[in-house]
Amino acid sequence: MLRRTVLATAVRLIIGASASALPAVAAADPATFIDNLSTQLQVLVRNTSPQQRFAGFRELFRRNFDIPGLARFIAGRFWRVFTPSEQQQFLALFEDYVVFAYSDRLSDYARNGDVLRVTSTRPQPAGVLVSSEITRGSRPWATRSATVQPIKVDWRLTARNGIYQISDVIIDGLSMAANGRSELEGVVERNGGRANAILAVMRQQIASAVVQ
Secondary structure, X not given: OOOHHHHHHHHHHHOOOOOOOOOOOEOOOHHHHHHHHHHHHHXXXXXXXXXXXXHHHHHHHHHHXXXXXXXXXXXXXXXXXXXXXXXXHHHHHHHHHHHHHHHHHHHHHHHOOOEEXXXXXXXXXXXXXXXXXXXXXXXXXXXXXXXXXXXXXXXXEEEEOOEEEEEEEEEOOEEHXXXXXXXXXXXXXXXXXXXXXXXXXXXXXXXXXXXX
């Protein structure tokens, strides 16, 4: 559904002190918001136990991502089909999926030494688009002569109550939100048009992430 290669890359690219160590950044400085988020995830990965890392990543995700807005966008037309109870289940499963699937993988990304650099910001009708590049760190499988190109990442930010939140991550032109919506369409098509099949598939994916 939310393809692992896309979300795993997005998580790595956030590269930010445990979520409680730095205050939320005011909407006046979107570049600093992304820089601080990067710092937070690096500290969280390198200086905490697995249990602390799991709890810290959940808090970081809640504070810095527009979870309800992102989840509703990804659900698309199926959001209106869901009952109120199913909508709440979807929101909870969406958050759990990201946390369970990727908290244990963060240490691997930190050890690789990836570095995020903000290159530009530009206003948009609903907020700001922050462009950045990820310089890839050491890779055990790469030869010394191999040239690893930076990954280009755009962060779409929306401002609420003077605080920025991430509403989409665009990696080399591929939108995390749009990709997630497309995958949900496929889940429904493969399950006879039943929108509630999304919830069952998400539970299965979360269960698989937990046992890995």
